Amino acid sequence: MKTLADLKKIREKAQEEMKLRGGNVRIKIVVGMGTSGIAMGAREVMKTFLEEISNRNLTDVLVTQTGEKGLSSMEPVVDLIEDGKPKVTYGNMTSDKVKKVVVEHIVNGRVVSDYVVATGN
Amino acid sequence: MSLKRIDLLICCGSGCVSSGALKIKERFHEVLQEKGLVNEINIIETGCMGPCDYGPVMVIYPEGIFYKKVTPEDVEEIVSDHFIKGRPVARLMLQDEEEKTFSTQKEVPFYQKQVKVALANCGYIDPESIDEYIATGGYEALGTVLTTMSPQDAIEVIKKSGLRGRGGGGFPTYLKWQMVHDNQAEEKYIICNGDEGDPGAFMDRSLLEGDPHRILEGMMISAFAMGATSGFFYIRAEYPLAIKRIKHAIAQAKELGLMGRSIFGSKFSFDAEVRTGAGAFVCGEETALINSIEGQRGNPTPKPPYPAVQGLWGKPTVVNNVETYGNIPTIFLKGADWFASMGTETSKGTKVFALTGDIRNTGLVEVPMGITLREMIFDVGGGMSGGHKFKAVQLGGPSGGCLTTQHLDVPVDYESLKERGAMMGSGGVIVMNDEKCMVNVAKFFMDFCVDESCGKCSPCRIGLKQMLDILTRIDSGYGKEGDIEELQRLGEAISKLSLCGLGQSAPNPVLSTIRFFREEYESHIRDKSCATKVCLDLMHFHIDKNRCIGCSLCAKKCPVSCISGSRDEKYTINQLPCVKCGNCMDVCPVKAVTKVPGMHPEVAAKRLAETKLSHNYDE
Incomplete structure (x- = not known):
């Protein structure tokens, strides 16, 4: 290391690794992991999100989980929360649908209305 | 980029380690393995998070959920409920008396009035990862200082910040630096004083264990400002984890080129090593510390000459406390004005x-x-x-x-x-x-200072022992009129005449307890009574016959068989042989045994008779 720019490179990479601890987060994905969600494959959905985000190197997206959301007939249910925008809830998610949501919604900013079951808070 | 979705921060400060944090960490590894979650969750050992009383504690990000008093048995529940289903475990959260639950670390009342500067990363990052330290802005201050400032500029920043030595004396930090900076000597040294030895103090240890790179960075900035090229960490051997972490930090910094020759492409080169102390309290005194590093006996030497003029191996030396170094990187990152905006007129930060x-x-x-x-x-x-x-x-x-x-x-x-x-x-x-006896407290601290006196100067070596003897006399019921005045006379003389800070300050606990709790000393001496029932000779045990059910448990448990009686007559304590072990009180099923302040009249009478007898012999 010889310059502050070298240090900055290390810092940015390391901040990336630490983003869970309150870094720069643009979109938060909340997967409903109640009993019925898990029964309908919510874990698979979450894993796919994690993989897709990792493969695409999306640094400002956070995946977290919550309990039963009360939409049991539409499980697995996923919320996408973006700063300054109404919350979007997707239902009946599968791995393939996740891939589409990642490309369309998270990368290109277009809500995949076919899968949406609710919007707003 | 990693797949992780949860950062599990387990406090591995010494407090939490002794209450079982490492076992919990192991258990997490096992359970995550079983459930196939290893790839989703980061387990990070951090330094002290602060609330040791709740230990072992942990914080789980991204939500920042705070769990206290976690046991290995709780781990499975945390994993299955919180990590898999996203339902934090409410019973492990902190609750106050009104049963209000504090789920996240930010809400915990303990943190509300705190402002973390030196401790900013302690309990937040992995102390063994230089990358995590850099992620929080680490080494940026060093880089900026080395590439844009002259040593004098750096000293001016610290002068403006108003930083004073955190080791206790409160000497302005910039002044020490300036003195060594102005000295034209070819070789200069910098020392980090990590010889924290007061009973009940663990600030420096926690800093060294929890954020070693910060201390290292602070030391390097200081070294640049005063023109030193080599430094020593003097850490007591009782702090093995602190020593390990700082050695690890030095190795990591060298590997990245943040330490060694021409750092950040500047002309500044620096190297540091660790010296372990043998755990003598006096070695926290800077001249004694320097002697100890040189391989001499850890005795203080008279000042002047101050270490800034003639220190380690006769060269100009700055000795700063761990916490002082801990403040320096942040002062350069956030500015001297920011630092000076906190605190009072004379004490900043x-x-x-x-x-x-x-x-x-x-x-x-x-x-x-x-x-x-x-x-x-x-x-x-x-x-x-x-x-x-x-x-x-x-x-x-x-x-x-x-x-x-x-x-x-x-x-x-x-x-x-x-x-x-x-x-x-x-x-x-x-x-x-209010259950503490101040005479006893003063005696405890005096006992510590007598043990730790290095013996070089007589006021401290002989005087403190005299004070301890008087305190022992008072606390065992042999105190006499004039003892308080004698303690004050001795204390004042020792404060004035001792060579170093240890002796100069050792009488403080006695003098201050006499000042504010004189009546306690007086009742110990005149009434032979310790109101708080702490001093064993000045209290006794008593069995309330109205309550006693005559079960004989106390008599059976008494190690000196001084309790006698029967079911009808109830039990009594023979006061003369009683050793005040308290077993009778512990075993009594109806709480008939109580502690009573004051020496029992029988014991007082016996002591009086003995005194008279010895007078007769004398004659």
């Missing part, structure tokens, strides 16, 4: 304290200078434990003095504490409730 004693939230805290003792003890510390009343607080360990209820609104800064006979010290705060 924040101070780390180790809160211990009879309070609810014992632990490590960092508060702005000028906070009142009341806020520190009752708001941050959570007030007294077990429903007891506040009696006194000892600041500055065996070198400091005690303060009482009337001082609760005193702002904590170097000057206001000194005016009232206490001192900032390195930051040990021992809070005492």
Whole structure:
């Protein structure tokens, strides 16, 4: 290391690794992991999100989980929360649908209305 | 980029480690393995998070959920409920008396009045990862100073910030640097004083264990400012984890080129090594510390010459405390004005304290200078434990003095504490409730100082022993009129005449307890009574015959068989042979045994007879 720019490179990479601890987060994905969600494959959905985000190197997206959301007939249910925008809830998610949501919604900013079951808070 | 979705921060400060944090960490590894979650969750060992009383504690990100008193049995539930289903485990969260639950770390009242500067990363990053330190802005201050400032500029920044030595004395930090900077010697040294030894103090240890790179960076900036090229960490051998972590930090910094030759492409080169101390309290005194590094006996030498003029191997040397270095990187990153905006007229910034004693939230805290003792003890510390009343607080360990209820609104800064006979010290705060005997407390600290006196100068070596003898006499019921005055006379003389800070400050606990609790000393001497029932010779056990059911348990458990009686007559204690072990009180099923203040009349009469007898022999 010889310059502050070298240090900055290390810092940015390391901040990336630490983003869970309150870094720069643009979109938060909340997967409903109640009993019925898990029964309908919510874990698979979450894993796919994690993989897709990792493969695409999306640094400002956070995946977290919550309990039963009360939409049991539409499980697995996923919320996408973006700063300054109404919350979007997707239902009946599968791995393939996740891939589409990642490309369309998270990368290109277009809500995949076919899968949406609710919007707003 | 990683797949992780949860950062599990387990506090591995020494407090939590001794309450089982490492076992919990192991258990997490096992359970995550079983459930196939290893790839989704980061387990990070951090330094001390502060609230040691709740230990083992942990924080789980991204939500920042705070769990306390976790046991290995709880791990499975945390994993299956929180990690898999996203339902945090409410029963492991902190609750106050009104059963209000605090789910995240930010909400916990303990943290509310704290401002973390030196401790900013402690409990937040992995201390063994230089990358995590860099992620929080680490080494940027060093880089900026080395590439854009002259040594004099750096000294000016510290002068403007108003930073004073955090080891206890409160000497302006810039002044030490300036003195060594102005000295034209070819070789200069810098030392980090990590010889923290006061009973009840663990600030420096926690900093070294929890954020070693910060201390290293602070030291390198100081070294640049004064022109030193090599430094020593002097850490006591009782702190093996601190030593390991700082050695690890040095190795990592060297590997990245943040230490060694021409750092950041500048002309500045620096190397540091660790020296372990053998655990003598006096080696926290800078001249004794320097002698110890040189391989000599750890004795202090008279000042002047000050180390800034003639220090390690006769070269100009700066000795700064761990916490002082801990503040420096942030001062350069956020600016001297920012630092100086906190605190009082003469004391700027924040101070780390180790809160211990009879309070609810014992632990490590960092508060702005000028906070009142009341806020520190009752708001941050959570007030007294077990429903007891506040009696006194000892600041500055065996070198400091005690303060009482009337001082609760005193702002904590170097000057206001000194005016009232206490001192900032390195930051040990021992809070005492109304069950503590102040004579006994004074004796405890005096005993410590007698043990730790190096023996070089006579006031400290002989004088302190005399004071301890008088205190022992008072506390065992042989105190006589004039003892208090003799303690004061000795104390004042020792303060004036001792060679180093140890002897100069050792009488403080005795003098301050006499000042504020003279009536306790008097009742020990005149009435042979210890109101708090702590001094064994000045209290006795009593069996209430109306309550006693004659079960004979106390008599069976008495190690000296001094309890006799029967079911009808009930039981009584023969006071003369009683050793005051308290077994009878512990086993009594109906709580008929109580402690009573004052020497029992039979014992007093026997002692009087013995005194007369010895007088007769003398004649």
